Amino acid sequence: MENLTHAQLLSFSAVKQVGSRTDCFYTHLETDSRKIDASGVFFALPGVTSHGWDYLDKVASLGGRVAVVPRHLNLSHPVLELIHVEEPASVLIKCLYYMVGLPPKHLVAVTGTNGKSSICFYLTQMAQATGFVSGLIGTFGVGPLDQLQEAKQTTPDLLSMHQLLSKMAGQGVDFVAFEASSHALDQGRLYGVPFQTAVFSNLSRDHLDYHGTMEAYALAKRRLFSFPTVEQAVLCLDDPQAFFMAEVVRDKANTLYYSESNEKADFYVTDLQFHSAGCEFTLCHPQGKTSVILPLLGRFNVQNALAALASLWSFSTNKALLISALKELKGAPGRMEKVSAESLSSASNRPTVVVDYAHTPDALKVALEALKEHSSGRVICVFGCGGDRDRGKRPIMLSTALQYADDVWLTSDNPRTEDPERIIRDAVEGVSEHAFFQVEVDRRVAIVRAITSASDQDIVLIAGKGHETYQDIQGVKHHFDDKEEALRGLALC
C-alpha cells in the first residue's frame, strides 16, 4: 500500500496549498474518529444518528492533524487543518484508489427484500465456474470466495466497502457480487462504487421501522438503478415492482427480465418439476432452450438462479459453460438446507428437517409453499420474530405460518433488547383467538418438541436464523445453531 503525501491529498481535494504540511504523509484513511492517529486522514461523512464532523475534537485529541469536511458547513477548528471540499466521500475514494488500487473490473449489485445473499452466492459460484476469480460482499462473508471473512453487516460502511473492493482486486479478484441493503442505499454507503450490473429480486414488507412506509422502502431500493455506472439492469418480472425499478434505468443501459414462468421474460422456465433434492426444468434463454437439473430446493431458488444467470449472460463468452454451472450450484448456507442425520444411528422414524432464513412474511410464505411442493407429508413450522425490528410484520408472519403450515410452533428469534414474551404477544395479538398453534419461548425446546412431534413423512421447517450461529439476547450473542438443535431433536426420534 502506498503512502499519501499532503500535497497529493490537496491535489485530490482540488484545493490549493492551505497549510505548511508539504512534507507530511499519511498511511491510512479513516471515517471513524476513534481510529485516528497522527498518520491518518479523517474524512467527515454524514450519518443517521450523528455525523463525522461532530467528532473533530476527538480526531484532534487522538493526534489527528487533518480532516476533509463538506464545504457547505463552513467549519473551522483550532487544531486541525480542515480541507473544505464539495464531497468528502469522492476525495476519499480517489485517495484510496491511489493508495490501495482500483476495484475489480466486474461488479454486480443485488437488491430486494429476499434473495440478495442467495443470488450473490450463486453469482460468485457461476462466475468462478466460467473463469473469473470471484469475491463476495454480503451476509455470508466478505472477500475472495475461497477466503471469506465474517461480515459485520449486509452492506458495509462506505470506506469498508471501497477498501474491500480495492483489496480484492489486489488479490487477483476480477468479479465481485455484493448485496445492496435498503439501509445502505438510503445512507449512501455505496457512493462511488462503480458497479455495471444492478439486480432486483423482489419487494415485500420488511424494515418499516426504518423506512416508515413501503413507498420510502421501494424508493430506497430504486436508487440502485439510477447509479451513473449501471450498464445492465436485471429484474424479476414476477414482482410488479420491477417496472417501478426499471423507470430510472437510463436509456443507454440494457434491461433484462427473468421469471419463473412468464414467457415475456428474457430468461424463464417451463416444465418445472420438484424432486426431493432439487428442481428440474427447461430453461428458455436468448439462444434457445436447455434442460436443467438444479440441485436447490424451492421455486424461489429457480428465480434466484435465473437472476445470477441473466446477470452473467452478456459478459460470458461460453454460454453452454455458464448454463452447465447451474447444475453444480451449492445451496446457500442456512437457505432451505436439509439437516443431515447421517451422524446419527440409522433405522429411526425421523422427519426431514430444513433450516431456512425466512424472516419476513413473504419469505415464510414462499419457503412453506416450496416445501409443500417438494413433499407429500405435513409441513411443520418453527419460527420467531426478531427483536428491535419492524413490529408490524410479527402478526403477519404468524398468520402466514398458520395459513401455509400444517402445524406452527411460535418461539423466539433474536430478541435483541426486547422482551421475548412481548415479541410473541405482538405476533399473537393480530390473529384469531380460534387459531391453533403452540407457543414455546425457548427456541431450543421449541425445535426439539416440533421435531419429536413429527412423523417420518413430515417436514419440519426451522425458519428465521438460517446460517446464524448465535442468538442475540440483550446485546449478548450466545452460541446458537438451528442445525445443532435440530440434530438434538432428531437424535430423540
Ligand SMILES: CC(=O)N[C@H]1[C@@H](OP(=O)(O)OP(=O)(O)OC[C@H]2O[C@@H](n3ccc(=O)[nH]c3=O)[C@H](O)[C@@H]2O)O[C@H](CO)[C@@H](O)[C@@H]1O[C@H](C)C(=O)N[C@@H](C)C(=O)N[C@H](CCC(=O)O)C(=O)O
Ligand atoms: C440505523 C443504521 O443503519 N445505522 C447505520 C449508520 O449509523 P449512524 O449514521 O448512526 O452512525 P454513527 O455511529 O452516528 O456515525 C456517523 C458517522 O460518524 C462517524 N463517527 C461515529 C462515532 C464516533 O465516535 N466517531 C465517528 O467518527 C462514523 O464513522 C460515521 O461516519 O451508519 C453506520 C456506518 O455506515 C452503520 O454501521 C449503521 O448501521 C447500524 C449499526 C445497523 O445496525 N444497521 C442495520 C439496521 C443495517 O444497516 N442493516 C442492513 C441489513 C438490512 C437487511 O437485512 O436488509 C445492513 O446493510 O447491514
Ligand SMILES: Nc1ncnc2c1ncn2[C@@H]1O[C@H](COP(=O)(O)OP(=O)(O)OP(=O)(O)O)[C@@H](O)[C@H]1O
Ligand atoms: N427470490 C426469493 N423470493 C422470495 N423469498 C426468497 C427468495 N430468495 C430467498 N427467499 C427467502 O428469503 C430468505 C432469505 O434469503 P437471502 O438470505 O438470500 O435474502 P437476503 O435478501 O439476503 O436477506 P437479508 O436482507 O436478511 O440479508 C431465504 O431463506 C428464503 O426463505
Ligand SMILES: N[C@H](CCC[C@H](N)C(=O)O)C(=O)O
Ligand atoms: N438482516 C436482517 C436479518 C434478520 C435475521 C433474523 N434472524 C432476525 O434476527 O430478525 C435484519 O437485521 O433485520
Ligand SMILES: [Mg+2]
Ligand atoms: Mg443477505
